[in-house]
Amino acid sequence: MNKNFDTTDCYVVEGKLALPYTYFAGRVGSTFITTIRDKQKIMGVKCNTCDKVFVPPRQTCERCLEDIRDNWVELKNTGEVVNFTVVRYDDKHLPRKAPFVLAMIRLDGADTPMVHILEGVDLDKVQTGMKVKAVFAEKTTNTILDIDHFKPLK
Amino acid sequence: MSEFYGIKVEDIFKSMTDRFRPEGAANITTTFGYSIKNIGSWKLTIANGTMALKTTDDLSGCDVVLDTDGETFVGLNIGKVDAMSAFTSRKLKVQGDFNTFGLTSRMFQKYMTPGQETRQEQELITLKKTISVKQRFATGPVFGKFLKGLKEKKILAIKCPECGRLQSPPRETCAICRVKNEEWVEIGPKGEMRMMEYCYYASPDPLTGETRETPYGAIGILLDGCKDEEVFWHLLRPDQLNDVKMGSVFKGKVRHGTRLRPVWNETRKGNIEDIRYFEIDE
Numbered sequence: 093m094n095k096n097f098d099t100t101d102c103y104v105v106e107g108k109l110a111l112p113y114t115y116f117a118g119r120v121g122s123t124f125i126t127t128i129r130d131k132q133k134i135m136g137v138k139c140n141t142c143d144k145v146f147v148p149p150r151q152t153c154e155r156c157l158e159d160i161r162d163n164w165v166e167l168k169n170t171g172e173v174v175n176f177t178v179v180r181y182d183d184k185h186l187p188r189k190a191p192f193v194l195a196m197i198r199l200d201g202a203d204t205p206m207v208h209i210l211e212g213v214d215l216d217k218v219q220t221g222m223k224v225k226a227v228f229a230e231k232t233t234n235t236i237l238d239i240d241h242f243k244p245l246k
Numbered sequence: 247m248s249e250f251y252g253i254k255v256e257d258i259f260k261s262m263t264d265r266f267r268p269e270g271a272a273n274i275t276t277t278f279g280y281s282i283k284n285i286g287s288w289k290l291t292i293a294n295g296t297m298a299l300k301t302t303d304d305l306s307g308c309d310v311v312l313d314t315d316g317e318t319f320v321g322l323n324i325g326k327v328d329a330m331s332a333f334t335s336r337k338l339k340v341q342g343d344f345n346t347f348g349l350t351s352r353m354f355q356k357y358m359t360p361g362q363e364t365r366q367e368q369e370l371i372t373l374k375k376t377i378s379v380k381q382r383f384a385t386g387p388v389f390g391k392f393l394k395g396l397k398e399k400k401i402l403a404i405k406c407p408e409c410g411r412l413q414s415p416p417r418e419t420c421a422i423c424r425v426k427n428e429e430w431v432e433i434g435p436k437g438e439m440r441m442m443e444y445c446y447y448a449s450p451d452p453l454t455g456e457t458r459e460t461p462y463g464a465i466g467i468l469l470d471g472c473k474d475e476e477v478f479w480h481l482l483r484p485d486q487l488n489d490v491k492m493g494s495v496f497k498g499k500v501r502h503g504t505r506l507r508p509v510w511n512e513t514r515k516g517n518i519e520d521i522r523y524f525e526i527d528e
């Protein structure tokens with residue numbers, strides 16, 4: 093590209109910015125993760141006003157603004173793919189090497205989907221409506237990856 | 247009935263039966279006496295993993311007797327008062343072996359106010375991370391020329407064609423006259439100390455996460471060829487923080503500061519750290 097000024101002295105300094113941070117899962121989020129880790133059970137919270145079951149769980153119902161933090165309900169480890177995408181690039185924050193599938197999975201007993209990794213199926217065979225099952229991680233990381241991935245329920 | 251921290255002394259005694267842990271009381275046989283000033287006296291008997299509590303005025307047969315006021319007693323039970331400091335400040339008196347009372351923490355679960363039981367201690371999850379963000383800084387022609395100058399051990403300033411002031415690090419325009427700066431001047435490299443910030447807290451370098459040693463001196467140096475407030479900011483050699491004198495101009499009267507010279511790095515990459523710091527020039 094032509095520039096209308098002398099670029100002899102222009103150059104680019106490559107740098108890196110380190111951003112330290114602490115993420116707090118919150119009381120509801122902590123219970124969600126410790127239950128997955130210790131009991132291998134996925135829990136959601138239910139709003140008693142609109143009867144919706146949220147997972148990942150939340151403190152307040154987004155529709156009714158009810159406090160629902162204590163209304164835990166146990167969900168099944170199986171669910172249905174409601175949407176998905178194929179990740180085709182690598183980046184440090186991604187949990188797997190590309191290509192892999194990130195799917196929105198509505199667990200049986202829940203009304204909202206959660207995003208997780210879908211494995212054990214060819215990229216071109218993934219379909220919405222597929223039945224899938226959670227596979228729990230052997231080693232805990234104290235994150236949502238204590239569910240290692242979901243796999244097709246055959 | 248009087249309350250302390252919103253809790254009645256009687257309630258703490260009443261709840262003892264429920265809070266009793268037989269496994270913590272195994273092999274302990276002791277009688278405890280509690281004398282709470284202006285409120286009452288209680289006698290607690292522990293034997294063979296069982297407990298018996300009664301209100302009494304006669305604490306004569308007890309192995310240990312705790313003598314205190316209601317506020318200290320409630321404070322101890324809910325963790326607001328430290329037993330040792332209450333003891334040393336004479337708010338808490340013990341007849342018998344003081345350490346025997348330490349056993350009660352094993353024999354009873356902690357007292358909780360009604361409603362607190364449901365809020366049991368929960369494991370809370372936090373995640374500490376450091377994310378690394380790549381960034382690119384395009385110097386542009388003006389700042390680029392300045393950085394290239396540092397590589398060649400030159401400190402360059404840019405001059406305003408109207409007011410004649412020098413800026414280093416340089417800017418493309420003079421913000422006072424709003425004209426484009428064109429002329430380059432080499433300044434320094436030696437100069438005199440004008441001011442110093444004595445820094446006790448160093449924020450981490452965003453590029454490396456490392457923190458500079460404190461205290462350090464961020465100094466304004468009036469490099470040779472500059473005048474008034476045309477100071478250049480850099481660092482002072484850390485061991486010379488207390489050996490420098492600041493210069494000033496007050497009502498036209500000039501007081502000269504300590505003479506300083508830059509210390510250059512052997513390998514220079516074209517950034518401001520090509521000058522390691524300034525040191526006293528003698």
